[in-house]
Amino acid sequence: MTEQKKRPYQKSNNGSGKKTYYGKNFDPRKSGDTRRNTGDGVNVRIGQNFPLTIKRLGINGEGIGYFKRKIVFVPGVLPNEVAVVKVTEVEPKYIAAKVLKIREKSADRVKPLDEFADNVGGFELEHMNYSAQLRFKKDVLVQSLEKFQPKGWSDYDIRETIGMENPYGYRNKAQFPIRKIGNELSVGMYKRGSHELVDLPVVRTQTPATMKVMRTVRELLDKLSVSIYNEDKNRGTVKTIVARVSHTTGEVQLTFVTNTDGFPGDTALIEAINKALPEVTGIFQNYNPGRTSLIWGEETLKLWGKDYIEETILGKIFQLSPRAFMQLNHTQMSVVYNQALSALDLTHADKLVDAYAGVGTIGLSLADKAGEVRGMEIIPEAVDDANHNAALNHINNAKYEVGTAEKLFPKWQAQGWVADALVVDPPRTGLDTALRREILRTQPEKFVYISCNASTLARDLVDLSKAYQVDYIQSIDMFPQTARWEGVVKLTKRQK
Numbered sequence: 151m152t153e154q155k156k157r158p159y160q161k162s163n164n165g166s167g168k169k170t171y172y173g174k175n176f177d178p179r180k181s182g183d184t185r186r187n188t189g190d191g192v193n194v195r196i197g198q199n200f201p202l203t204i205k206r207l208g209i210n211g212e213g214i215g216y217f218k219r220k221i222v223f224v225p226g227v228l229p230n231e232v233a234v235v236k237v238t239e240v241e242p243k244y245i246a247a248k249v250l251k252i253r254e255k256s257a258d259r260v261k262p263l264d265e266f267a268d269n270v271g272g273f274e275l276e277h278m279n280y281s282a283q284l285r286f287k288k289d290v291l292v293q294s295l296e297k298f299q300p301k302g303w304s305d306y307d308i309r310e311t312i313g314m315e316n317p318y319g320y321r322n323k324a325q326f327p328i329r330k331i332g333n334e335l336s337v338g339m340y341k342r343g344s345h346e347l348v349d350l351p352v353v354r355t356q357t358p359a360t361m362k363v364m365r366t367v368r369e370l371l372d373k374l375s376v377s378i379y380n381e382d383k384n385r386g387t388v389k390t391i392v393a394r395v396s397h398t399t400g401e402v403q404l405t406f407v408t409n410t411d412g413f414p415g416d417t418a419l420i421e422a423i424n425k426a427l428p429e430v431t432g433i434f435q436n437y438n439p440g441r442t443s444l445i446w447g448e449e450t451l452k453l454w455g456k457d458y459i460e461e462t463i464l465g466k467i468f469q470l471s472p473r474a475f476m477q478l479n480h481t482q483m484s485v486v487y488n489q490a491l492s493a494l495d496l497t498h499a500d501k502l503v504d505a506y507a508g509v510g511t512i513g514l515s516l517a518d519k520a521g522e523v524r525g526m527e528i529i530p531e532a533v534d535d536a537n538h539n540a541a542l543n544h545i546n547n548a549k550y551e552v553g554t555a556e557k558l559f560p561k562w563q564a565q566g567w568v569a570d571a572l573v574v575d576p577p578r579t580g581l582d583t584a585l586r587r588e589i590l591r592t593q594p595e596k597f598v599y600i601s602c603n604a605s606t607l608a609r610d611l612v613d614l615s616k617a618y619q620v621d622y623i624q625s626i627d628m629f630p631q632t633a634r635w636e637g638v639v640k641l642t643k644r645q646k
């Protein structure tokens with residue numbers, strides 16, 4: 151088979167007059183062909199260096215500059231900086247590059263507290279001072295609105311991002327793979343764009359409690375010679391360690407994700423954990439065999455201790471089993487829910503729908519302000535937890551059902567249960583088209599959209615703004631030091 155046939159993805163004229171075919175993973179350095187005319191007359195090759203002025207940050211926190219009018223993405227740089235960069239990827243629509251040297255530094259640049267921040271994912275903004283990070287999060291929203299242009303967007307009241315007093319130590323769950331590298335155990339995160347695991351003794355965005363458990367468990371696994379997963383051979387037992395702490399009680403739930411059904415050495419390990427870490431109140435095994443990009447498998451077994459940890463949110467208690475979803479930042483989660491509460495302005499006559507409910511944290515927190523609450527969620531265990539949490543808090547006016555928002559919302563309306571108020575909190579993909587259509591058809595009086603993706607929010611607002619006006623958008627920083635955005639939108643029905 152010829153080279154062309156193997157890589158039929160995209161064509162490029164490499165300047166020689168011949169057509170060359172490049173695949174997604176094609177590395178021209180290995181083929182000896184390093185020149186790329188990217189189809190727009192811009193000749194650039196992988197490995198080429200040039201100085202670049204950074205104009206702004208993109209939605210993933212990467213710096214954006216232009217090389218001969220072509221967009222260049224560079225992680226780790228800030229607006230107004232001038233950097234010498236080296237091209238790592240050339241694509242028809244963009245160039246990717248890495249920084250070699252920063253010639254002119256931004257006044258917003260700070261030294262990251264996490265020394266590995268430039269290397270592993272999840273710390274995209276740690277080199278930027280915190281007030282600049284908050285400005286960036288407002289800007290991400292503006293960029294998305296500018297791109298999709300929902301009705302009236304340029305007049306939206308976009309409020310200053312609510313940040314944290316201390317933008318560190320907020321992550322209440324650590325989920326770290328573990329591998330044996332040489333004679334050492336590494337527990338941490340993968341290097342950006344690679345499969346190289348970096349051992350992380352300190353991660354400043356994590357709560358100290360999760361890191362203490364992580365590091366102590368690493369030592370105990372080593373001391374007791376517990377079998378560790380070897381990915382190359384697809385053998386061994388412990389793959390991932392998950393530690394989740396309750397902000398309310400300080401209790402830690404510990405889960406070992408394993409490659410094997412059995413867990414040799416677990417009795418001695420549990421005994422040692424009990425002695426060294428009294429804050430661990432429940433230990434679980436989740437079985438997830440083989441090479442897979444999914445962290446969790448289907449089966450979870452309690453090895454020792456309590457079934458749940460308990461968390462309090464706006465005065466309500468929530469029991470969390472190992473797989474139950476809970477926002478990672480307890481402090482900012484309360485800010486988001488309070489924002490939703492004040493934007494909804496519920497009365498005891500209101501029927502409220504809590505769409506994309508997880509374990510019911512939003513609807514149950516708001517239940518005593520509403521007449522009735524119904525929620526839906528696609529994960530059956532989460533729905534069981536939501537109904538269980540309703541009973542635990544003596545909430546009699548809320549019930550949760552398994553199913554998609556796009557199916558159940560219209561079904562309830564058709565059955566005569568018509569919502570006065572709606573809160574949606576979808577995953578990053580945003581609202582399903584069918585749900586948007588149904589919202590436009592039924593137009594609940596009160597409507598709040600909680601979003602974790604400015605881009606899909608802006609897309610959804612193109613539809614929703616046909617019937618609703620956007621009163622304001624409040625960004626809330628749920629993930630300091632990262633580029634991730636979160637916000638609450640208050641929508642009001644347009645006057646006919």
Ligand SMILES: C[S@@+](CC[C@H](N)C(=O)[O-])C[C@H]1O[C@@H](n2cnc3c(N)ncnc32)[C@H](O)[C@@H]1O
Pocket residue numbers: 475476477505506507508509510511512526527528529532553554555556575576577578582602
């Ligand atoms: C961003 S989480 C929000 C969870 C919850 N509201 C909270 O604050 O913890 C989104 C939830 O939507 C659920 N989900 C995803 N697609 C859904 C759909 N089409 N209909 C209903 N729920 C869905 C996910 O399982 C997940 O629990």
